[in-house]
Amino acid sequence: MPRFHWHQLPPAARSAVEARTGPVERALAVQAGSVADMTAILHTGQGEVFCKAVRETHRLAWLHRREAAFNPHLPEFAPRLRWHVEAVGWILLGFDRAPGRHADVTPGSPDLPRLAQTLTRMAATPAPDPPVRIQPATTRWADYVPPDVVDGDTLVHTDMNTANFLVDPTSIAVVDWAMPCRGASWLDTALMTVRLICAGHTPQQAEQWAAQVPVWRDGPPDAITAFAGACAVRGEEWADRSPAPHFRRLADASHDWARYRRQP
Numbered sequence: 409m410p411r412f413h414w415h416q417l418p419p420a421a422r423s424a425v426e427a428r429t430g431p432v433e434r435a436l437a438v439q440a441g442s443v444a445d446m447t448a449i450l451h452t453g454q455g456e457v458f459c460k461a462v463r464e465t466h467r468l469a470w471l472h473r474r475e476a477a478f479n480p481h482l483p484e485f486a487p488r489l490r491w492h493v494e495a496v497g498w499i500l501l502g503f504d505r506a507p508g509r510h511a512d513v514t515p516g517s518p519d520l521p522r523l524a525q526t527l528t529r530m531a532a533t534p535a536p537d538p539p540v541r542i543q544p545a546t547t548r549w550a551d552y553v554p555p556d557v558v559d560g561d562t563l564v565h566t567d568m569n570t571a572n573f574l575v576d577p578t579s580i581a582v583v584d585w586a587m588p589c590r591g592a593s594w595l596d597t598a599l600m601t602v603r604l605i606c607a608g609h610t611p612q613q614a615e616q617w618a619a620q621v622p623v624w625r626d627g628p629p630d631a632i633t634a635f636a637g638a639c640a641v642r643g644e645e646w647a648d649r650s651p652a653p654h655f656r657r658l659a660d661a662s663h664d665w666a667r668y669r670r671q672p
Contacts, residue, residue: 412446413437417461417498424495428502430454439571443468443586449505457490461500471586472499478585479503481536481563483529486582506581508574513600513607519575524620526573526580527597531623535563535590545591552638557631560592568599570607594627598635602643605661611668633669640666 414422414435426432434451438458446461462469479489487503494500512519535542545558548566565572566587574581597618604614618624624632643659 412461414446414448414450414459417446418496420496421461421493421498421500424493425450425459425491425500425502426452428491428493429457435459443471450502456505458487458503458505459500460503461498464494464497464499469499472501475584475586476501478536478540478542478588481540482585483533483563483582485526485529485580486585503583506574506583508576508579508581511570511573511575511580513570513604513609515608515613519573519580520617521620522575522580523573523600524617526582527600527621528623530565530582530596531562531593531621533563535561535588543589545589545595548589548591549635549638549642552642553634557634557638558591558595560595561590562593562595564589564591564595566596566599568596568603570603592627592631593623594621594632595635597621597624598632599639602639602658602661602665605665606657611665614665615668633666636662636666636669 414432414437422432429450429452432450432452436449436451438447438449443466444460444462445466446459448459450457450459460472462472476489476492479486487506490502490504492499492501511523513523542563545560545564546555549558565582565585566589567584569584572582572584574583601611601614601618604617605611609617639662640659643655643662647655647659649655
């Protein structure tokens with residue numbers, strides 16, 4: 409859970425938010441994101457808002473500022489940023505609350521067809537033009553694949569954690585756009601393929617699901633194979649650096665996928 413609750417924030421930080429929202433009547437702590445020091449649903453006289461906050465001294469605090477800067481350029485299924493407040497050493501962002509639960513990507517889940525539809529829409533979203541600065545995938549993956557493997561002009565989310573896909577009866581909202589890049593249109597689907605394998609699919613089953621996304625189905629096989637190998641190498645590095653067990657599971661899933669792709 410987050411390190412702080414709403415009521416533990418400095419009074420001046422809470423007051424800066426309430427200058428935008430009116431009095432906060434109730435705050436419900438929620439688990440969301442890995443960087444934020446505080447995440448909560450704030451109930452105000454103007455409605456509900458999702459608030460994430462981080463101390464300016466946090467080594468990844470800059471991600472909050474980048475997410476705020478990118479929000480106007482995101483597709484319509486990303487919650488809109490209502491306000492960005494900085495006060496007494498805290499960065500606070502307030503978003504439209506996205507209803508729903510975390511996506512289920514286990515075998516047989518009814519979420520899977522709708523998730524493929526969402527990734528199809530994501531793959532059609534162009535990266536913003538200058539002066540908006542966005543890291544190229546060629547830079548992010550430079551240590552793992554040649555530039556032509558991942559190059560492209562699509563806005564790529566990159567963090568396919570299923571908690572970033574909020575499913576309700578009529579829609580799927582995609583949240584936490586803190587680490588986007590400009591790259592090949594099939595990259596998010598490739599990264600979600602690893603998540604499916606981690607959730608219990610075989611690599612073949614995961615790729616059969618991915619084939620519902622046209623840009624994946626029509627994508628360059630050699631580039632996808634090279635990217636699968638890159639995911640395995642990068643995943644192993646992350647698993648070696650972090651004791652968090654999910655990094656090891658993702659690394660193992662990436663290795664399984666890479667081996668499957670290399671089969672004759």
